[in-house]
Amino acid sequence: MSSSPTILEMRSITKEFPGVKALSDVSLTVKAGEIHAICGENGAGKSTLMKVLSGVYPFGTYEGDIVFQGNEVRFRDIRSSEQTGIVIIHQELALIPELSITENIFLGNEPGRGGVIDWKDAKKRAIELLARVGLKDDPDSLIKNIGVGKQQLVEIAKALNKSVKLLILDEPTAALNENDSQHLLDLIRGLKSKGIASIMISHKLNEIEQVADSITIIRDGRSIETLNVKEDGVNEDRIIRGMVGRDLESRFPEHTPKIGEVFFEVRNWTVQHPLISDRLVCKDESLFVRRGEIVGIAGLMGAGRTELAMSIFGRSYGTYVSGTIIKDGKEIVLKNAGDAIDHGLAYVSEDRKVLGLNLLDDIKRSTVSAKLKKISKRDVVDEVKEYEISDAYRKSLRIKTPTVNEGVGKLSGGNQQKVVLAKWMFTDPDLLILDEPTRGIDVGAKFEIYGIIQKLADEGKGVIVISSELPELLGISDRIYTVFEGAITNDIPAAEADPETLMKSMTSAKKKVLS
Amino acid sequence: MTQITEAPKKSGGIRDLGKMFGSGSGAKQLGILGALVVIIIIFQVWTGGLTLTPGNLIALVSQYSYILILAIGMVMVIIAGHIDLSVGSVAAFSGIVVASLMQNFNVPWPVAIVLGLVVGALIGAWQGFWVAYVGVPAFIVTLAGMLIFRGGNQFIGNANSVAVPKEFQFIGAGYLPEIGPDTGYNNLTLLLGIVVIVAIVWREFSARRTQAEMGSDMAPLWVSLIKIAGLVIVTGYATYLFSSGRVGTSFPISGIILGVLVLLYSFVTRNTIFGRHIYAVGGNSHAAELSGVNSRRVNFFVMMNMSVLASLAGMIFVARSTASGPQDGLNWELDAIAAVFIGGAAVAGGVGTVTGSIIGGLVMAVLNNGLQLVGVPSDRVQIIKGLVLLAAVAIDVWNKSQGRPSITGFLTRKRTGGAVAVETPPVPRVQDDTNALEPTVGASETNRPSSVTPNN
Numbered sequence: 001m002s003s004s005p006t007i008l009e010m011r012s013i014t015k016e017f018p019g020v021k022a023l024s025d026v027s028l029t030v031k032a033g034e035i036h037a038i039c040g041e042n043g044a045g046k047s048t049l050m051k052v053l054s055g056v057y058p059f060g061t062y063e064g065d066i067v068f069q070g071n072e073v074r075f076r077d078i079r080s081s082e083q084t085g086i087v088i089i090h091q092e093l094a095l096i097p098e099l100s101i102t103e104n105i106f107l108g109n110e111p112g113r114g115g116v117i118d119w120k121d122a123k124k125r126a127i128e129l130l131a132r133v134g135l136k137d138d139p140d141s142l143i144k145n146i147g148v149g150k151q152q153l154v155e156i157a158k159a160l161n162k163s164v165k166l167l168i169l170d171e172p173t174a175a176l177n178e179n180d181s182q183h184l185l186d187l188i189r190g191l192k193s194k195g196i197a198s199i200m201i202s203h204k205l206n207e208i209e210q211v212a213d214s215i216t217i218i219r220d221g222r223s224i225e226t227l228n229v230k231e232d233g234v235n236e237d238r239i240i241r242g243m244v245g246r247d248l249e250s251r252f253p254e255h256t257p258k259i260g261e262v263f264f265e266v267r268n269w270t271v272q273h274p275l276i277s278d279r280l281v282c283k284d285e286s287l288f289v290r291r292g293e294i295v296g297i298a299g300l301m302g303a304g305r306t307e308l309a310m311s312i313f314g315r316s317y318g319t320y321v322s323g324t325i326i327k328d329g330k331e332i333v334l335k336n337a338g339d340a341i342d343h344g345l346a347y348v349s350e351d352r353k354v355l356g357l358n359l360l361d362d363i364k365r366s367t368v369s370a371k372l373k374k375i376s377k378r379d380v381v382d383e384v385k386e387y388e389i390s391d392a393y394r395k396s397l398r399i400k401t402p403t404v405n406e407g408v409g410k411l412s413g414g415n416q417q418k419v420v421l422a423k424w425m426f427t428d429p430d431l432l433i434l435d436e437p438t439r440g441i442d443v444g445a446k447f448e449i450y451g452i453i454q455k456l457a458d459e460g461k462g463v464i465v466i467s468s469e470l471p472e473l474l475g476i477s478d479r480i481y482t483v484f485e486g487a488i489t490n491d492i493p494a495a496e497a498d499p500e501t502l503m504k505s506m507t508s509a510k511k512k513v514l515s
Numbered sequence: 516m517t518q519i520t521e522a523p524k525k526s527g528g529i530r531d532l533g534k535m536f537g538s539g540s541g542a543k544q545l546g547i548l549g550a551l552v553v554i555i556i557i558f559q560v561w562t563g564g565l566t567l568t569p570g571n572l573i574a575l576v577s578q579y580s581y582i583l584i585l586a587i588g589m590v591m592v593i594i595a596g597h598i599d600l601s602v603g604s605v606a607a608f609s610g611i612v613v614a615s616l617m618q619n620f621n622v623p624w625p626v627a628i629v630l631g632l633v634v635g636a637l638i639g640a641w642q643g644f645w646v647a648y649v650g651v652p653a654f655i656v657t658l659a660g661m662l663i664f665r666g667g668n669q670f671i672g673n674a675n676s677v678a679v680p681k682e683f684q685f686i687g688a689g690y691l692p693e694i695g696p697d698t699g700y701n702n703l704t705l706l707l708g709i710v711v712i713v714a715i716v717w718r719e720f721s722a723r724r725t726q727a728e729m730g731s732d733m734a735p736l737w738v739s740l741i742k743i744a745g746l747v748i749v750t751g752y753a754t755y756l757f758s759s760g761r762v763g764t765s766f767p768i769s770g771i772i773l774g775v776l777v778l779l780y781s782f783v784t785r786n787t788i789f790g791r792h793i794y795a796v797g798g799n800s801h802a803a804e805l806s807g808v809n810s811r812r813v814n815f816f817v818m819m820n821m822s823v824l825a826s827l828a829g830m831i832f833v834a835r836s837t838a839s840g841p842q843d844g845l846n847w848e849l850d851a852i853a854a855v856f857i858g859g860a861a862v863a864g865g866v867g868t869v870t871g872s873i874i875g876g877l878v879m880a881v882l883n884n885g886l887q888l889v890g891v892p893s894d895r896v897q898i899i900k901g902l903v904l905l906a907a908v909a910i911d912v913w914n915k916s917q918g919r920p921s922i923t924g925f926l927t928r929k930r931t932g933g934a935v936a937v938e939t940p941p942v943p944r945v946q947d948d949t950n951a952l953e954p955t956v957g958a959s960e961t962n963r964p965s966s967v968t969p970n971n
Binding site: 313316336337338340341342347349354355356357358359360361365369370371372373376379380381383384387388391423 | 728787788794795803804805808809
């Protein structure tokens with residue numbers, strides 16, 4: 001294996017975004033004709049690295065060298081990397097649903113002369129390409145009418161048309177079922193036998209173990225190690241250790257939980273995908289929260305964590321199928337976010353820019369926006385109260401801003417998140433659901449936000465924390481649920497949990513039977 | 516960030532003048548209001564003093580009040596992220612219904628006005644239903660409405676004009692009556708002017724009080740005094756002009772209706788829960804819904820309100836022109852939309868103010884009126900109006916892309932901040948999958964200071 005020539009070498013790649021070092025000194029070596037997996041936690045920097053490689057972040061925006069087939073390459077954009085033979089297939093497929101398979105394969109690359117497309121030729125070539133990926137569909141079918149698995153194959157056919165030498169697949173099987181995944185993996189192996197190397201990013205460790213020749217592990221924006229699957233005898237546990245193998249530093253405030261009675265329960269919660277009616281995003285999930293308890297929810301991206309949280313919060317996601325919510329011993333029905341707020345629920349969304357805040361608004365208006373009634377008389381907002389309340393939150397949460405008259409769009413991520421927290425604290429909730437509460441926030445602000453969460457719990461509120469960062473969940477939670485493919489797979493007291501056991505339950509269906 | 520945003524505090528003296536209209540630096544805050552003043556002065560000179568004469572001013576108000584009434588509704592529609600193309604047709608439809616009711620069924624005029632508003636509400640409910648509950652884009656719904664109600668007008672009126680009775684004409688062509696001793700001026704107009712002046716002074720001081728209470732960055736007292744002096748002089752002069760017109764004319768009734776609506780809707784959009792919800796839905800409808808805002812209801816009522824105001828505008832127009840005709844309200848939607856965008860609203864929604872739109876509407880009105888006075892033919896008037904709209908919005912867009920505050924944002928900024936954040940400089944595109952960036956938005960370039968201080 002080690003004798004085969006190198007096709008790609010990325011040397012000490014460093015990529016910085018304003019305020020954050022996403023990659024520091026990352027190196028990656030891919031040998032000709034191998035399948036190379038890249039593993040790491042969410043946010044470790046895998047996708048950023050691939051964006052550097054494919055020219056999404058052009059030369060000059062990063063430091064380091066990329067050597068492809070012996071030559072140093074400097075990509076200006078995706079087009080130039082594709083011309084070199086590096087093709088990336090993104091997690092969200094870049095196909096146009098209303099166009100046919102043929103049209104999609106040749107999009108931006110249409111055969112013909114003088115701007116007139118030769119459809120006869122295109123179709124002929126499409127059929128050949130489809131045959132290479134094992135698709136027998138009519139090339140005239142519209143993309144929207146074929147399944148996700150087939151769409152993935154069309155993407156690969158499109159890549160083959162560009163005479164690909166190195167194929168990058170970002171979570172290729174995330175949206176596929178067992179059969180389609182297997183088919184896709186077989187295809188990747190088939191490409192390998194024809195000399196096409198692949199880089200594969202995947203959370204599904206069993207698949208990686210199955211197809212990869214070598215594995216590079218990235219953690220916190222650094223390349224940790226590269227394993228040779230056959231020689232090093234790699235298994236899932238070994239990969240997990242590499243992925244999570246950092247110490248739990250004292251990044252969390254000291255806290256002694258004051259846990260009370262169970263006051264909130266979700267039973268047999270089943271929810272459909274909003275568009276695809278035969279896909280369930282929550283499968284018969286049950287959970288409970290005690291007063292004063294911080295409950296973590298661990299799961300990989302796409303496991304259905306946010307879907308669970310949002311569907312509980314007034315059916316804000318998907319189509320409700322069945323299940324009940326019980327609060328303080330009584331069943332409650334929450335048909336929209338307004339109901340949920342009235343019943344003392346709060347949901348701090350994962351994406352504060354898209355779902356959490358109106359970035360055009362200022363701090364004080366944002367702070368009171370989820371419960372304007374509280375400071376209004378006959379529907380007229382009391383602006384003095386609004387100012388006083390938001391200013392009090394500014395002080396108690398230490399939001400860094402001269403005054404609360406500033407626009408929230410101008411605040412840093414950490415301070416925006418504090419405004420979102422203030423907004424939901426103002427609604428006086430009994431249960432707070434925090435979805436990725438520290439995403440995109442620097443360490444100092446994280447510490448403060450953990451403190452706020454703990455204080456809320458000490459006030460007797462229940463808190464659910466969803467996070468992709470296992471150390472964070474282990475540090476802040478009293479108890480952790482793991483979620484895999486829309487189902488709860490485990491329920492572990494945080495004291496007994498460690499990253500390995502969590503990762504295991506997050507990457508496979510129910511192993512342990514729980515009470 | 517802190518340092519930069521606090522900078523203006525340190526600069527005293529003449530710069531404090533900038534705080535007269537909100538806060539900021541340079542001459543930018545004169546913005547569209549400045550443009551309005553400049554346009555007025557240019558035409559005053561160009562027409563040899565004909566612009567600021569009692570007769571012309573009175574005509575101007577009664578001629579454009581209905582467009583400005585439409586602009587009030589339109590800005591709310593646009594803040595919510597929609598558009599309404601049907602207002603001209605709705606106005607024409609309500610006009611003909613009201614006119615026919617009075618002429619053919621002898622309905623008393625006050626009843627007819629109420630029925631006209633009801634017709635507007637029903638039309639609005641119809642359009643609001645499609646927009647809010649079915650999800651058809653407002654552009655399409657109101658394009659359909661434009662055809663439907665134009666046709667409806669011609670169907671009811673047989674494509675003919677229907678005259679309206681004398682008493683009804685009062686709302687469009689009436690003036691404040693002459694009462695009290697003969698002072699040589701219209702007494703009620705004088706009284707109105709005094710009330711407005713008192714209100715201006717009172718408001719400025721109560722705004723200062725609120726700011727002091729809220730610890731905002733307050734402009735020095737002399738700035739407030741200059742502002743008051745300026746506004747009082749303008750109001751006083753306008754009062755003089757309006758009250759010294761030809762006997763029998765004075766401040767138009769339609770102008771009073773407009774004034775009341777401006778006050779009412781400024782309050783509604785700024786101080787009520789419903790108003791807040793309009794901005795929330797237009798600014799980020801997902802976030803609004805997750806905050807418990809019923810965005811469908813907001814959209815429904817915004818569309819409905821627009822049609823009610825369109826009906827009112829239609830009735831005022833009919834009253835002024837003494838009859839309802841098949842061509843009433845043609846292209847009104849365009850004037851109203853132009854006024855709103857000149858007034859600083861954003862096409863994407865979430866941004867805009869009632870006062871801004873009124874100023875924008877006045878710019879168009881003065882321009883139109885002035886060009887007609889100098890005898891520019893109507894084809895060229897249209898060309899100029901089009902260019903002005905384009906230029907006004909282009910300057911605004913350009914300023915925003917430079918991270919500079921919007922001209923109109925300053926002027927129309929509310930005492931407590933309001934929908935100001937338009938001026939947020941473009942956030943650098945976040946491209947990372949990890950989202951692990953702190954968009955420390957180009958704070959260094961922003962000259963928006965620590966507080967959004969006062970103004971109107």
